[in-house]
Amino acid sequence: MVRPLRMPRPRRTGPSAGHPPGPGFDVVMIGSGLGIYALTRAFHEEYGVVSTVVAANAPAPMHRSITCTVHEPSAGGDEGRLAALLEIAGARPAGRPALLLCNNDAHVEFIARHAEVLGEHYLIRVPDLPTVNLLADKASFAELCQQHRISIPETVVVDFRAGQLPAVGELPFDFPVVAKPAVGGPHAQIRMPGKKKVYFLQDRTELKDLLDRLHTAGFRDRFVLQELIPGDDTAMRSITAYRDARGTVSLLASATVLLEEHTPEALGRPAAMITKDFPEQLEQARILLDATGYVGFANVDIKEDPRDRSQRFLEINPRIGRNNYYVTGAGANVARFMVEDAIHGRTPTPVVGLPSILYSIVPTWLLRRYVLDPAQRAQLREVARRRTVNPWDYPAEGLWMRGYAQAVRLNHVRKFRKHYPKPSATGF
Numbered sequence: 001m002v003r004p005l006r007m008p009r010p011r012r013t014g015p016s017a018g019h020p021p022g023p024g025f026d027v028v029m030i031g032s033g034l035g036i037y038a039l040t041r042a043f044h045e046e047y048g049v050v051s052t053v054v055a056a057n058a059p060a061p062m063h064r065s066i067t068c069t070v071h072e073p074s075a076g077g078d079e080g081r082l083a084a085l086l087e088i089a090g091a092r093p094a095g096r097p098a099l100l101l102c103n104n105d106a107h108v109e110f111i112a113r114h115a116e117v118l119g120e121h122y123l124i125r126v127p128d129l130p131t132v133n134l135l136a137d138k139a140s141f142a143e144l145c146q147q148h149r150i151s152i153p154e155t156v157v158v159d160f161r162a163g164q165l166p167a168v169g170e171l172p173f174d175f176p177v178v179a180k181p182a183v184g185g186p187h188a189q190i191r192m193p194g195k196k197k198v199y200f201l202q203d204r205t206e207l208k209d210l211l212d213r214l215h216t217a218g219f220r221d222r223f224v225l226q227e228l229i230p231g232d233d234t235a236m237r238s239i240t241a242y243r244d245a246r247g248t249v250s251l252l253a254s255a256t257v258l259l260e261e262h263t264p265e266a267l268g269r270p271a272a273m274i275t276k277d278f279p280e281q282l283e284q285a286r287i288l289l290d291a292t293g294y295v296g297f298a299n300v301d302i303k304e305d306p307r308d309r310s311q312r313f314l315e316i317n318p319r320i321g322r323n324n325y326y327v328t329g330a331g332a333n334v335a336r337f338m339v340e341d342a343i344h345g346r347t348p349t350p351v352v353g354l355p356s357i358l359y360s361i362v363p364t365w366l367l368r369r370y371v372l373d374p375a376q377r378a379q380l381r382e383v384a385r386r387r388t389v390n391p392w393d394y395p396a397e398g399l400w401m402r403g404y405a406q407a408v409r410l411n412h413v414r415k416f417r418k419h420y421p422k423p424s425a426t427g428f
Contacts, residue, residue: 023339027051027052027099028054028098028101028122029053030101030104030110031054031107032062032070034392035104038328039051039101039320039334040053041328041394043335044396046333050066054088055070061392078113082110085100086121089121099339103322103324112126112127112132125245125297126296128295131292135292136183137183142155148287151305152313153227153303154227156171157182165212168207175203177200177225180198180223180226181222181224182224190217196267197265198268231303233259234371235305236301237254237303238256238257238299239253239300240252240300240320240324241300242296243290243294243298244341248350250337250347250350252286252353253275253351254278254281254353261415268301269323271362272360273323273359273360274356274383277354281300282353285316288300288316298316301315326354329359329389357389358380359390360389361391366413371423393405
């Protein structure tokens with residue numbers, strides 16, 4: 001069992017907080033949006049680095065932020081992205097190290113596929129392609145968890161790869177059920193009416209309809225059917241980890257989710273969390289990372305089953321996750337773990353567990369509407385008074401970015417009114 005190393009009380013960092021100018025390395029990131037901005041902010045806070053972000057059609061905040069500059073590829077797809085990265089590498093000073101990061105499954109796969117050529121110019125810390133494929137495949141992930149006696153929801157795999165409409169017999173669990181692609185890529189490529197990231201099916205008629213639509217749309221991969229674990233958003237848990245090139249898991253942090261996003265395209269993304277230690281699940285995450293020879297950041301989704309209080313592992317994402325700023329905001333700046341590993345070639349004192357803070361991208365008054373349990377409401381009030389962090393609220397940014405942070409909060413109010421106006425016992 002791991003013993004949590006308590007972090008000191010978070011302090012504000014940044015280029016003006018005693019960091020020498022010019023850390024001696026550069027940072028390049030692929031992608032845009034909140035998950036990337038949170039990383040550029042972390043590097044800016046800790047080292048004063050202005051990251052280069054490689055992204056086509058990057059949103060305005062990436063162009064306006066002091067934490068990064070945007071480099072738009074001249075061509076689309078993987079070829080354009082690779083050319084842009086090589087162009088950036090060719091323009092950099094010889095011998096100056098550069099880190100390459102991303103925060104998207106497809107971008108992780110891209111880096112893993114091109115690791116040989118990119119590794120000549122960048123320091124890379126992502127899992128190799130076989131490991132990415134193993135963890136990205138929810139069917140294979142279920143088998144891995146079973147091998148290590150880690151609890152997961154009951155699972156049935158439906159295989160479309162033969163090109164025929166698969167038959168599904170009697171399920172070993174009751175409706176409603178959760179249905180989702182085993183791997184996101186093939187599902188993302190099809191066009192289908194009613195397409196969603198995750199499907200919640202009330203009965204066998206809805207299941208048959210979904211399978212028919214998938215087959216008609218040309219889906220030719222595997223789909224996973226899982227029992228729906230009861231409980232609302234507050235039953236969700238999130239783990240953020242980093243395993244370095246020497247095989248040491250130097251970061252294990254966790255939080256309990258208070259509220260998730262509910263728009264169709266963002267369903268399941270944490271909108272608010274409170275950091276909390278889950279020692280047994282942190283150790284289980286370590287076991288899975290060690291078993292696969294993992295390298296880099298990982299994000300683990302878990303749900304507590306109220307029927308027996310077991311913690312069911314749902315998936316490991318081969319990236320740090322969109323909500324990663326809860327770790328930095330609690331005092332364990334995520335940039336430090338990769339810099340210590342890749343730049344300095346050493347393992348810092350491992351961090352296991354964090355002080356209690358509230359991470360939220362929605363207004364606190366809105367959040368309180370969706371937290372129904374009296375004990376959790378009391379904890380929310382206490383922790384929110386002590387420390388609340390929002391990745392968009394970076395004091396070093398200018399007025400435009402501060403206004404944008406406020407606009408994001410108000411936009412979430414609109415989204416929740418439309419897609420999840422009242423809390424429910426299941427979160428749906």
